[in-house]
Amino acid sequence: GAPYPVFTRQEVGQHRSLADRVWVTYGNEVFDITDFVELHPGGQSKILLAAGGALELLWAMYAVHSQEHVLGILRGYKVGELSPEEQSQPTPEDPYAGDPPRHPALKVNSLKPFNAEPPAELLTENYLTPNQLFFKRNHLPVPAVDPASYRLQVEGPRGRTLALSLHELKSRFPKHEVTATLQCAGNRRSEMNRVRPVKGLEWGVAALSTARWGGARLRDVLAHAGYPEEGQAGEQHVGFEGLDQDLSGAAYGASIPYSTAMGCHGDVLLAYEMNGEELPRDHGYPLRVGVPGVVGARNVKWLGRISVSREESQSHWQQNDYKGFSPSVDWDTVDFSTAPAIQELPVQSAITEPAPGAAVPPGELTVKGYAWSGGGRGVGRVDVSLDGGRTWHVAELKGEEQAPGRAWAWQLWQLTGPVAPGSTELDVVCKAVDASYNVQPDTVAPIWNLRGVLSNAWHRVHVTVVQ
Ligand code: HEM
Ligand code: MTE
Numbered sequence: 340g341a342p343y344p345v346f347t348r349q350e351v352g353q354h355r356s357l358a359d360r361v362w363v364t365y366g367n368e369v370f371d372i373t374d375f376v377e378l379h380p381g382g383q384s385k386i387l388l389a390a391g392g393a394l395e396l397l398w399a400m401y402a403v404h405s406q407e408h409v410l411g412i413l414r415g416y417k418v419g420e421l422s423p424e425e426q427s428q429p430t431p432e433d434p435y436a437g438d439p440p441r442h443p444a445l446k447v448n449s450l451k452p453f454n455a456e457p458p459a460e461l462l463t464e465n466y467l468t469p470n471q472l473f474f475k476r477n478h479l480p481v482p483a484v485d486p487a488s489y490r491l492q493v494e495g496p497r498g499r500t501l502a503l504s505l506h507e508l509k510s511r512f513p514k515h516e517v518t519a520t521l522q523c524a525g526n527r528r529s530e531m532n533r534v535r536p537v538k539g540l541e542w543g544v545a546a547l548s549t550a551r552w553g554g555a556r557l558r559d560v561l562a563h564a565g566y567p568e569e570g571q572a573g574e575q576h577v578g579f580e581g582l583d584q585d586l587s588g589a590a591y592g593a594s595i596p597y598s599t600a601m602g603c604h605g606d607v608l609l610a611y612e613m614n615g616e617e618l619p620r621d622h623g624y625p626l627r628v629g630v631p632g633v634v635g636a637r638n639v640k641w642l643g644r645i646s647v648s649r650e651e652s653q654s655h656w657q658q659n660d661y662k663g664f665s666p667s668v669d670w671d672t673v674d675f676s677t678a679p680a681i682q683e684l685p686v687q688s689a690i691t692e693p694a695p696g697a698a699v700p701p702g703e704l705t706v707k708g709y710a711w712s713g714g715g716r717g718v719g720r721v722d723v724s725l726d727g728g729r730t731w732h733v734a735e736l737k738g739e740e741q742a743p744g745r746a747w748a749w750q751l752w753q754l755t756g757p758v759a760p761g762s763t764e765l766d767v768v769c770k771a772v773d774a775s776y777n778v779q780p781d782t783v784a785p786i787w788n789l790r791g792v793l794s795n796a797w798h799r800v801h802v803t804v805v806q
Contacts, residue, residue: 360373448542467551475622494646576652607628660790686710686771687771688709699803706769708798732754765804770798
């Protein structure tokens, strides 16, 4: 075909808005992506950050783009090439170069940002998940925080902002410890994705883990800042901002209801310890919020700022993500303002052993897994079936004693049951019942949602019996 027209970077730089059309460069090629702006899965504001300039730096931050299908989309918008004297651009520094080392056993879902879960069979080896194996869910590079100059900003009720050092947080407020399970809203998303494609990371059954968290009570710090035990009339929200920021300067943020922050038996923590160790960098060093019973997304890491407001956090993650929808809602019809932000999670359980597709011996089969429910509702019972749900056995629960309404941590469970003589295949199924007698739905399709969150149907594992 005809050679492409040649442009300078200055000419590309004149196309910075939908009105002037939106041009970007990648390598030595020029693209007019105007028509793609409103189709961008990462949102219009993000893609417009590249308008008139090079994609490399921004894509280094959002490595989701280093996939063939993304480059394929880009190629479709090619309109020209850069003149040869313009072509060399320094390769951007990797924004993830400062991320901490990680345990090699983790199953990596996305490297940059780092998202990983432990292998299922390792997950239930320990009641408290070792820090190195604890699932990790980052949206951005891990910020490097200097503990000496670190200050937690707490906006007070009358406009005064407190700045608390790590030393003050540790010495002024009594240390409180809570054993709690943290679960990502996307845990078990891969099962939903198999029913119909959803958008998000392909988590297996291990995007949850349990730790003993240690830190100051959030309510003690809020009281110190001058907030009353009871909120004012009408619900207020306690907002959190992380020190991790995207290239537009927006911090990771979330909020929880004021009543959760002040209530929950004082178990909402500003945690600086995890399983008796200093909080690891991947989990929010030096300080994170621990909201037991509430979805992972509100447990803000690398905590920089706390505020109280009549409004929920305005962050992308509170407003336009981590919400549930009807199976009938798709990306063309979704209106995020119509759904409440996920807070307490529903009852959940999954099988961690045997693995899907495993070959098991005849006679007896031992099945292991975990069960948990949000809001401090403990798990009362786990039922296990070895025949696809026709007959059920009650599993043996193993967990620490937890007070009613404060059952923040999971129960591990185990069942050894008879394999029907002559069977060549088994459908192993589990389902849990929580303290309020909430049960898990039996199939995925009726709870399917476009973002693939809240995936808590009966967990089914198919195995073959090898004589
Ligand atoms: C996601 C294309 C520019 C931020 C995506 C995805 C595609 C895409 C296809 C979905 C990937 C997947 O899930 O497999 C493009 C193209 C771009 C562009 C063709 C340029 C022409 C940008 C820029 C930014 C950005 C400049 C940030 C400054 C994001 C984010 C997501 C995303 C944050 C993840 C959304 C989510 O999963 O929630 N992009 N993108 N994109 N993009 Fe872009
Ligand atoms: N806090 C900040 N500042 N940045 C983040 O990317 N991810 C959230 C939450 N807190 C996140 C954050 C999400 S979605 C989850 S599930 C949990 O952290 C994961 O915590 P973990 O990495 O300690 O397992």
